[in-house]
Amino acid sequence: MQKRxxxxxxxxxxxxxxxFAEQGYAGTSVNDISARSGRTSGAVYFHYASKEGIALAVVRDRFATWPQLTPAYADRAVPPVERLxxxxxxxxxxxxxxxxTRAGARLWAERAVIDAPLPDPFALWTAAxxxxxxxxxxxGQVAAHVRPAATARALVRAFFGLCSLTEALEGAATVTDRLTDWWQLTLPSLRPAPGAHRPPGE
Amino acid sequence: MQKRxxxxxxxxxxxxxxxFAEQGYAGTSVNDISARSGRTSGAVYFHYASKEGIALAVVRDRFATWPQLTPAYADRAVPPVERLxxxxxxxxxxxxxxxxTRAGARLWAERAVIDAPLPDPFALWTAAxxxxxxxxxxxGQVAAHVRPAATARALVRAFFGLCSLTEALEGAATVTDRLTDWWQLTLPSLRPAPGAHRPPGE
Incomplete structure (x- = not known):
């Protein structure tokens, strides 16, 4: 029963x-969710209380925790910057x-019309x-000026902006190429100075 | 008359x-615009044809062309990276x-609900x-691996993502500080190598 x-x-x-990913939050009704899932609307209200509740669950339980689930993050045999x-x-x-994931990103973009406060979905990404x-x-694998928390915050926000805008302007197929452009622009700043003993860059 | x-x-x-900046696109009616401006709704329809028309004008004529208007961009006495x-x-x-500008950014974020195709508002920013x-x-003021168009595209998208997410997560007052973190992370990659004659990094 628990399993069911x-x-x-x-x-x-x-x-x-x-x-949500296809039609957006405002364009999706509880009836649509019931029809797509083959369950009753009563099941939506029983398990998630409302459309807001199910949107919140998509963002909080799935989109916001996504990086914890990826094997690339956990493999300690690989250098940490490569894992990043x-x-x-x-x-x-x-x-x-x-x-x-697409639904999470779209719900975040449409958060103004959702009648429930969404959590900061980037907090765990930034922590990772x-x-x-x-x-x-x-x-000793990054430059001296790298302050982990501030750098992570800037990286996550710039990264997410790059992906969202690239998809909006050029389509999803181009995102990987643009991400490579961005890393080419960003990685040299992360790397330690070749001669090593440079003073911190701040 | 033309002037009026x-x-x-x-x-x-x-x-x-x-x-639009305060209430979003869906939350704003032609009547609201008429009341706020002290003009008739007829004036909105006469000059902009529709609510879509006036939203399009905000994005196309103001938000998208904003960088052309800034004096910091035009002053040739200042080195170009400093101007950037x-x-x-x-x-x-x-x-x-x-x-x-805030309205332009919000309308862009809400573009899915606007019944008119918005132009790419970042094209002129990227060109600048x-x-x-x-x-x-x-x-000779940037690193050899900098390809102007690709680098500009990545910079503009990352920059806009950083500003939008920072405002959403921490409020507008923090944006300047986070922008400084981001430039500290990005500028070292743009700078030419200290010893100069490094091979191109691509």
């Missing part, structure tokens, strides 16, 4: 995410292809990037 | 921009304070940044 309830929640969430870069490509791909940069700093 | 028509268009546009940085702070300030980087490249 979980399966119902999951299928409602995924149907809702598809619809790999993670960014995984997220970019999910933003282009995965309905739940901060940990990777701190690890790289300890290992 | 211009004044009317301008006051309608500015009233509409204030409302100054321009970014001017735009960031306008995004935080100027109602027409490309010219500055090309000028810097000619003068």
């Amino acid at each position: 309830a979980k399966a119902t929640r999951r299928s409602l969430l995924e149907a809702a995410a598809q619809l 870069v790999a993670l960014s490509y995984d997220i970019a791909r999910a933003l282009a292809e995965d309905p739940v 990037a901060t940990r990777l940069l701190a690890e790289a700093r300890l290992a | 028509a211009k004044a009317t268009r301008r006051s309608l546009l500015e009233a509409a921009a204030q409302l 940085v100054a321009l970014s702070y001017d735009i960031a300030r306008a995004l935080a304070e100027d109602p027409v 940044a490309t010219r500055l980087l090309a000028e810097a490249r000619l003068a």
